[in-house]
Amino acid sequence: MFDREWEWEQLSRFVANESRGATLGVVSGRRRQGKTFLLEAVCEETGGFYYAATEAVPRAEALRQLGEAVSAFAGTPGRVRFENWEEAIDGLLFLGAERTVPVVLDEFPYLVRDAKDLPSVIQKALSPRREQRGMSRSRLLLCGSSISFMGGLLSGQAPLRGRAGLELVVPTFNFRQAAEFWGLAAEPRLAALVYFVVGGTPAYRTEYLAGIAPAGLADFDRWVVEYVLNPASPLFREVRFLLAEDPALRDTGLYHTVLAAVAEGNATRSGIAGRIERKAVDISHHLTVLEDAGLLVADPDAFRRNRSEYRITEPLVRFYHSIMRPYWAQLERVRQGRTERIWHTAQPRFRSNVAGPVYERMCRVWCEDFASEETLGDMAGSVQSGVVHDVATRTGHEVDVAVRGPDSVLLAIGEAKWGDIVGLGHLERLERVAALLAARGEAPGRLLLFSGVGFMPALQEAAARSDGRVQLVGLERLYTGS
Structure with missing residues (x-):
């Protein structure tokens, strides 16, 4: 585990509470930040129950899969069958009848997609005076990567508002943490260049690139060509998958166009609308959804009230729209030497549209x-x-x-x-x-x-x-x- 001590401490304190009465926690954050790693680790350490939902599974199949997982965990002969979500949640509460146990439902938005009433079911199951809750010591943890959905679970008039004893957001690494994680702390310029491209998402190093970092400043261009601009690399299509995986982003083509406009330097609502040849009112919803998804943020102007500028939060998204998207067809059809020429040609745009804005943000974070x-x-x-x-x-x-x-x-x-x-x-x-x-x-x-x-x-x-x-x-x- 790297630099998640604080998050680990919060999780440990939550699941180690020995008092009777089931409790609820919500864990969220963008994909690839290590949420699953943390939750699997806490279950391994404490003998907890971990279940990751499957995407696009009907309600009956989701209940069947969950029942099989509970049966395997409890060691009960035959299968545990849940007819509905009321039975399933009570079954999860029963896992904590004899001891304190973390009960993790990972990829929770997948379950809700075909069971819209599930948050309300959990709300009722955790009613303060309900016997099943009072006799249980299950520490129910709901986890998901859709920031808009997970944030809405506990907000406003949502059914679970006021029910959670833990609301943990797992963030990306800042530029200093990223430098240490990539093993580049001794080379700050190289660390900054790598951060301009992949930001502070830990999985890009551990899972996507198998720990491969540039060997030095002279190796940076080769690293970009071979591991970022290469269609055989997992990073090549990552930004497209990021948008496709978020259930709130339905018309991904227009969302990509909005992000591209911001990456080009159009930071105001009117500027973005003008760039994509739409009225400002027509893109209000798209800007809000991208903000809720954690891909855009509206930074207020330090000197003028009621004015803000949009900023892309993830460096890889900015890199994709500034460098990769304009040459996508050529990059997909690999030809000897062409990717190197594209990267060389894109250097001015990399400096102005990627390095400059990300560096300014690093200075503000400092x-x-x-x-x-x-x-x-x-x-x-x-x-x-x-x-x-x-x-x-x-x-x-x-x-x-x-x-x-x-x-x-x-x-x-x-x-x-x-x-x-x-x-x-x-x-x-x-x-x-x-x-x-x-x-x-x-x-x-x-x-x-x-x-x-x-x-x-x-x-x-x-x-x-x-x-x-x-x-x-x-x-x-x-x-x-x-």
Whole structure:
């Protein structure tokens, strides 16, 4: 197990509770994050019951399969037969009649697809004064990868709201965790390049690529060609499968088109609609569904209320739509040397549409999770990006990083450049933006300059003289410092 100590602790505490009365937990998160690994492990450690539902199985068949699994677990002669879900849930509660036992229903959305009433059945089974619940010590854990569905189980007027004693979301690794997981912590530039492509999803390394990482910076291009752009590689069609597997995404073609528009740099609702030649109102539902699925997020503007920009959350999705989708037919029909030429041709797009936006996000995560109070002037409360308008010149100045404290006071603004050596010109631009903000009464106390390449000597000297006001964050500091 790698870096899931906190999640393991929460699960262990939940399933180890010896008090009488069955309890409910919900485990969710995007696919390939290790949810099943955690749940199987906790069942192995405690002698628990684990059942993974099968997709597209009718209600009667699902009940039959579950009955067989319960029979095998309990060691009962013959088959356990459940006529309906009321009997099945009571059967699962009975597994905890003599001892505390975790009872896992993995891929829970598959079961509900042909049994819409199942959440209500569980609600009734877990009624506080119900005898079957009171006599059981089953720790019922429902798990699924459809974020929209699993999040809805416990929200609003949903039947299970208020019933769960655990709501655990298993996240992707951040860029530092990903570097360690891929064994690239000692090579931050290579770690960043790999993160730009595959993000922080652990299964891409363990299951899809059998642990194969680039041997060094010089090997990165070959690795991309052989293991990402290769139609024989599991990663090649992963993004298509991600959308196809989510039951909320029915018209996957249009959802892919929306994601492609965002990957090209169209971050506003009107910009996306214009790019795909539709009215903004026509794509509102699609944007909401993609947000609920965890593939898009609307980041609020740090300086303008009621304005936000859409961002793709998964680097591989951004990579697919920026690099792979435009050349899909050519990549599928393998010809000697063609994939290498496509990757070479796509380098400018990789730098601008993939590396740049993902790197900016990494810099904001650094400010939020790793930067010290000394660096920022206080603890970070929120870290966003935004646009500062200069009324006099009628121009807008993009700010890659805007850090506010817990009291919403602006602590710092920053600029992030993945492929540029940052110099005094970049500092002067930040100074102009800081002056505009100061005129509004929001003078930032720190100016942050991030670079994936390095800093000019003159800028390093200016930062050294600034008494901490100017902070330079290179890759080494991004990955190891605060």
